[in-house]
Amino acid sequence: MSEAGRWWESLPHDYYRLTEATEIDLEHRLKVRGSAGLDRLLRTGLGTLVSAAMVPGLARSAGVAQQREALRWYQPYADRDDRDAIFARPSAPVTIEETPAGRFDWRPSGIPMRHLAFDSPFQTLNPALQASYAQSGRNRRARALHLHHPDGPRKTLIWLHGYTLDSYRINGTAFALPWLWRKGYDILMVTLPFHGARSERWHPFSGYGYFAGGMAHANEAMLQAIHDIRIFIDHLLASGVPSVGVSGLSLGGYLSALLASVDPRLAFAIPNSPLVVPIDMALQWQPIGPILRFLDRRHGFGIGEMRHGMALHSPLSWQPLIDRERLLIIGGAGDRFTSPSLVNLLHRHWRGSQLHWFPGNHVLHLQQGIYLRLMKRFMDRATAV
Numbered sequence: 001m002s003e004a005g006r007w008w009e010s011l012p013h014d015y016y017r018l019t020e021a022t023e024i025d026l027e028h029r030l031k032v033r034g035s036a037g038l039d040r041l042l043r044t045g046l047g048t049l050v051s052a053a054m055v056p057g058l059a060r061s062a063g064v065a066q067q068r069e070a071l072r073w074y075q076p077y078a079d080r081d082d083r084d085a086i087f088a089r090p091s092a093p094v095t096i097e098e099t100p101a102g103r104f105d106w107r108p109s110g111i112p113m114r115h116l117a118f119d120s121p122f123q124t125l126n127p128a129l130q131a132s133y134a135q136s137g138r139n140r141r142a143r144a145l146h147l148h149h150p151d152g153p154r155k156t157l158i159w160l161h162g163y164t165l166d167s168y169r170i171n172g173t174a175f176a177l178p179w180l181w182r183k184g185y186d187i188l189m190v191t192l193p194f195h196g197a198r199s200e201r202w203h204p205f206s207g208y209g210y211f212a213g214g215m216a217h218a219n220e221a222m223l224q225a226i227h228d229i230r231i232f233i234d235h236l237l238a239s240g241v242p243s244v245g246v247s248g249l250s251l252g253g254y255l256s257a258l259l260a261s262v263d264p265r266l267a268f269a270i271p272n273s274p275l276v277v278p279i280d281m282a283l284q285w286q287p288i289g290p291i292l293r294f295l296d297r298r299h300g301f302g303i304g305e306m307r308h309g310m311a312l313h314s315p316l317s318w319q320p321l322i323d324r325e326r327l328l329i330i331g332g333a334g335d336r337f338t339s340p341s342l343v344n345l346l347h348r349h350w351r352g353s354q355l356h357w358f359p360g361n362h363v364l365h366l367q368q369g370i371y372l373r374l375m376k377r378f379m380d381r382a383t384a385v
Contacts, residue, residue, distance in 0.1 A: 006079075007311070007314075007316045007317065007349075008078070008304055008307035008308045008311050009304060009308075011277070011280075011307070011345075013303055013304065015277075015280055015341070016280040016281070016283035016284050016289075018341045019339070019341065020339070020340045020341040020344055021340070022331075022333040022340050022357045023357065024333050024357045024358075024359055025333055027359075028333065028359035028366075031334065031359040031360065031366055032333045032334040032359050033334070034334070035332070035334030035335075035359070035360045035361035035364050035366065036334040036335075036336050036361060038361055038363075038364065039334060039335060039336035039337055039361035039362050039363070040336050042337075042361075042362070042363060043284075043285050043286075043336060043337050043362070044285065044286045044287075046163070046164070046285070046337070047282070047285035047286055047287060047288045047289070048286075048287060049164065049205055049207075049208075050163075050211055050282070050285075050288050051287050051288045051291060052204070052208075053208050053209075053210070053211040053212045064295060064299050064301060065299075067214040067215060067216065068299070068301050068305070070126070070128075070129070070214065070215075070216035071214075071215045071216050071219075071305075071306065071309030071310070072305075072309060073126050073128075073216065074125070074126070074216065074219055074309050074310070074312050075308050075309055075311075077125070077312040078308060078309075078311035078312040078317055083261075083262060083318065086125060086223065086312055086313075087223065087226055087227070087230075087262045088123075088125075088227070089227075089230065090121045090227075090231065091121075092121075094118050094119075094121060094231050094234070094235075095118060096116050096117070096118045096231070096232075096235045097116070097117050097118065098114050098115070098116055098146075099114065099115045099117070100113075100114055100115075101113040101114060101115065101145070105145075105168070106145075106167075106168045106169035106172060108147075108172065108178040108181075111147050111178055111181055112147070112148055112149070112150050113145060113146065113147055113148070114145075114146050114148065115143065115144070115145060115146070116143070116144045116145075116146050116188070116232065116235070117141055117142060117143045117144075118141075118142050118231065119140060119141060119142075120139075120140050120141070120142045120224065120227070120228050120231075122140075122223075122224045122227045122228065124220045124223075125219070125220065125223055126216065126219075126220070129213075129216060129217065129220060132213065132217075133213070133217065133220055136194065136200055136209050137200075138197065138198055138199065138200055138201075139193050139194050139198045139199070139200075139209060139224075141197070141198065142190075142191075142198075142228040142231065142232075143190075143191040143196070143197055143198060144188050144189060144190045144191060144232055145168050145188075145189045145191075146186070146187070146188050146189075147172075147177065147178070147181050147186060147187040147188075147189070148186045149181075149184075149186060152240065153186065153236070153239055153240040153241040153242070154184055154185060154186040154241070154242070155184065155185050155186070155241070155242055155243045155244075155245075155267075155379075155383045156185065156186040156187070156188055156236055156241045156243070156244050156245070157177075157180060157185050157186070157187050157188070157245055157246070157247060157379065158188045158190060158229065158232065158233070158244060158245070158246040158247075159171060159175065159177060159187060159188070159189045159190070159246075159247060159248060159252070160190055160192065160225075160229070160246065160247070160248025160249075160251075160252030160253075160255050160256055161189070161190075161191075161192060161195070161248065161249065161251075161252050162248070162249045162250035162251050162252055162253075163207050163210065163250060163251040164195070164205060164206050164207040165249070165250075166191055166192065166195040166196040166206050166207070167196075168189050171189060171249075172187075172189065174365075175249070175372075176368075176372050177189070179372070180376065183376060185379070186241065188232060188236065190228070190229055190232060192207075192210075192225050192251065192252070192255070193209070193210065193221045193224045193225050193228070194206075194207055194208065194209030194210045194221060195207050195210075209221075215306065215309060215310060216309075218278075218310070219309075219310060219312065219313065222255070222258070222313040223313060225255050226255065226258060226259060226262055226313075229246075229255070229259060230259075230262070230263055233263060233265060233266075237265065242383070243267040243382075243383040244265065244266060244267060245266055245267045245268035245269065245270070245379060245382060245383065246259050246260075246266060246268075246269050246270070247269070247270035247271070247272060247375070248271065248272060249272045249273055250272075250273050250274070250275060250337065250338060250362065251275060252272075253271035253272045253273050253274030253275065253330075253338075254271065254274045254275040254276065254278075254315070256269050256270065256271040256272075256274065257269060257271040257274050257276070257315035257329075257346060258313055258314070258315050258318075260315070260320045260321065260322055260327060261315055261318035261319065261320050261321060262318075262321070263321065264321035264322060266321075266322050266326070267322075267326065267379075267382045267383045268322070268326045268327070268328070268378065268379055268382035268383070269320070269322065269326065269327055269328075270327075270328045270329075270330065270375055270378065270379075271315075271329055271330070271346070272330040272331075273330065273331055273332055273335055273337065273338045273343070273362055274315070274329070274338060274342075274343065274346060275338055275342070276314070276315065276316065276338065276342040276343065276345050276346045277307065277314065277316065277342055277345065278310060278314075279292070279303060279306045279307050279310060280303075280307070280342065281337070281338055281339075281342060283303070284336070284339065292306070315346060315349070316345060316346065316349050320350060324350060324351065324352030324353050325352065325354075325382075326382045327350050327352075327353035327354065328353065328354045328355075328356065328374075328375070328378050329343060329346055329347050329350070329353055329354070329355045329356070330355075330356050330358070330371050330375075331343035331355065331356070331357055331358075332357070332358055332359075332360045332361050332362060332365065333357045333358065333359050333360070334359065334360055334361040335360075335361050335362045336361065336362070337361070337362035338362065340357075343355075354378070356371050356374055358370065358371055
């Protein structure tokens with residue numbers, strides 16, 4: 001294992017109960033407390049969706065035993081420092097197709113846009129899951145929306161959305177991506193596995209397939225996300241893009257942080273409210289937290305074992321491959337989806353990284369203009385020739 005250490009063993013069993021204050025809590029006490037209360041309500045709704053996806057596979061003792069055994073298969077990969085074995089690259093070039101934006105697509109005024117897509121050659125790390133994972137045929141088509149400049153490739157920000165929140169329109173508007181385009185950046189908005197057009201038509205909500213196959217299946221979805229994003233990076237750099245960086249919210253923030261530990265070609269990484277430790281985050285939520293604690297009590301399927309089984313794709317398991325001054329973490333002081341205690345784990349692991357708190361929650365980003373301008377300056381410095 002790398003110098004990151006076996007964090008899943010050293011992290012206290014009840015770390016998810018920890019509440020950490022931020023340096024802006026006193027200055028913005030009402031905003032932080034009010035937004036935190038709102039987040040607790042909202043996360044129960046999202047926790048219910050995640051539970052709906054996972055519970056059918058955990059309803060019987062046989063199902064629990066099967067999922068537990070499947071998750072154990074991944075533990076040896078977390079125990080050794082072998083990124084190439086986990087985050088495998090395609091063995092042959094991948095052809096990416098470009099199509100113009102459609103009539104009903106989100107189209108900010110004056111910004112040229114096109115869709116990029118390819119048939120993902122991803123193969124599951126665990127061969128035993130390949131057949132079941134491949135049953136989601138629509139997920140095999142990787143997709144992204146490209147906001148580009150007509151005079152040629154520019155420095156590019158890859159934007160990764162949060163769980164269930166895949167709308168190009170919502171992400172573009174909420175995070176001022178057209179503004180960044182007007183400041184000189186191309187933007188590539190990637191659709192993550194099992195979201196949007198990559199979800200099956202029968203799925204009850206976008207992102208359902210990410211967790212519907214259980215924790216081992218979710219491991220593979222994380223690995224496919226990194227696999228497919230790197231193919232997009234290959235395409236951008238081959239087309240003459242001078243530099244590529246990544247940012248994203250929540251699940252997208254988690255993958256942004258992970259990508260910084262997988263691909264040294266990144267100019268910067270700016271995870272926004274990243275998950276960091278999915279199991280501990282889920283333990284804070286209703287109703288999924290009580291379900292996980294029940295598995296521990298009833299079946300001995302413990303928190304440490306779950307952490308270990310999913311640690312191979314945690315940013316805490318790896319040292320970043322880009323310089324620490326190119327790492328900026330953004331977190332909400334009132335965030336109770338990904339609480340400050342979890343965000344601080346990543347900041348402490350990324351010694352030398354920059355951390356910015358805003359006085360809002362996971363959804364309501366108060367004083368967002370401050371961190372957007374900070375992002376812009378940070379990206380400019382990181383991509384300066």
